[in-house]
Amino acid sequence: MRIRATVAALPGALVLSALTLPAAAQADARPMGSDDTTITKVVVNGGKDLVFGITTKKTFTATVTATDPDGITGGWVALWHGTTFDDAGRDGTLLPAEEGSGSCVAADAQTSTCTVHFTVDVTTALKDNAYAGTWHAYAIAYGRPSGTTNDGFAGSVKIKRNTTLTSDASPEPVTKGRTITVKGALTRADWETGKYAGLSGRSVKLQFRKADSDTYTTLKTVTSGTGGALKATTTATTDGFYRFAYAGTTATSAKNSSGDFVNVQ
Structure with a gap:
């Protein structure tokens, strides 16, 4: 036009x-x-x-x-x-x-x-x-x-607006068959205040990659809470990396957290 x-x-x-x-x-x-x-x-x-x-x-x-x-x-x-x-x-x-x-x-x-x-x-x-x-x-x-x-x-x-996303899996190491808890936080740039603020109520995927693989698979989807807090649990099966993944929107960037390695004994 x-x-x-x-x-x-x-x-x-x-x-x-x-x-x-x-x-x-x-x-x-x-x-x-x-x-x-x-x-x-x-x-x-x-x-x-x-x-x-x-x-x-x-x-x-x-x-x-x-x-x-x-x-x-x-x-x-x-x-x-x-x-x-x-x-x-x-x-x-x-x-x-x-x-x-x-x-x-x-x-x-x-x-x-x-x-x-x-x-x-x-x-x-x-x-x-x-x-x-x-x-x-x-x-x-x-x-x-x-x-x-x-x-x-x-x-x-x-x-x-840029986002940040973190992940921390524990315990490390963990016994096979025991529960692993992954915590993190999703935040977004606030251009009006010049700070990052927690992004709540957003769907975020918990993903896992085996130690000998390059590919992450989705284990479950959780919703970010107050201040963008994230928490998910899963069962330990094998050595690998856990991360959170946020798909973003038309106004907010997508983001994957760094993978956190857990040794399974």
């Missing part, structure tokens, strides 16, 4: 991470010159989720693939969160790529893929937990000699 965006009206203070919109995006972003410039694909961070803790600063890229009968001279991307691009500008949920960071590689005379760079500091750009979730990619492609097109929904990326 193409959108008409008048970005010039956005207050400079709302452009996060001290980045600015390129001059071409500060005016009516409908196609200029050639009407044949087309954006075919936008990929943010290689198609992977962006996960932020409480002090994380990330540098990543986005690529714009576009085509024009006379060739492509450049591309640019901004990430936005919310219902519309204009609302994102007013609400402060706009993450523009660094101006002038783009470089293009031609696939042929008509099509090129342009790469732009982002630097996002969670302490300044993601101060509201509601910002976690899907962010849309607003992209601009510049055709030769002056064709320009924009797409407010050219791609997307999930920006997630």
Whole structure:
């Protein structure tokens, strides 16, 4: 879907991470010159989720693939969160790529893929937990000699709050056939307080890997309690590693704890 965006009206203070919109995006972003410039694909961070803790600063890229009968001279991307691009500008949920960071590689005379760079500091750009979730990619492609097109929904990326997960199995060692208790905790980054907080009421799997295997299998599923506390029991059968595994959500990262080895005698 193409959108008409008048970005010039956005207050400079709302452009996060001290980045600015390129001059071409500060005016009516409908196609200029050639009407044949087309954006075919936008990929943010290689198609992977962006996960932020409480002090994380990330540098990543986005690529714009576009085509024009006379060739492509450049591309640019901004990430936005919310219902519309204009609302994102007013609400402060706009993450523009660094101006002038783009470089293009031609696939042929008509099509090129342009790469732009982002630097996002969670302490300044993601101060509201509601910002976690899907962010849309607003992209601009510049055709030769002056064709320009924009797409407010050219791609997307999930920006997630980081989780931590621990596990501790006991007793160690243990007699075969006896009960093993595995305890741990699930916490999540709180961007508003700058701390990690316990994540309760979440389904977490207890998994086991034999000492001579590379594969974990799920033994049971438990629910995290107050403060994200986890506790599960199982029967000791053979030497191996126990861990907890959390699948995550669209706004919270998945996490596996480190495996805790138990020797069975």
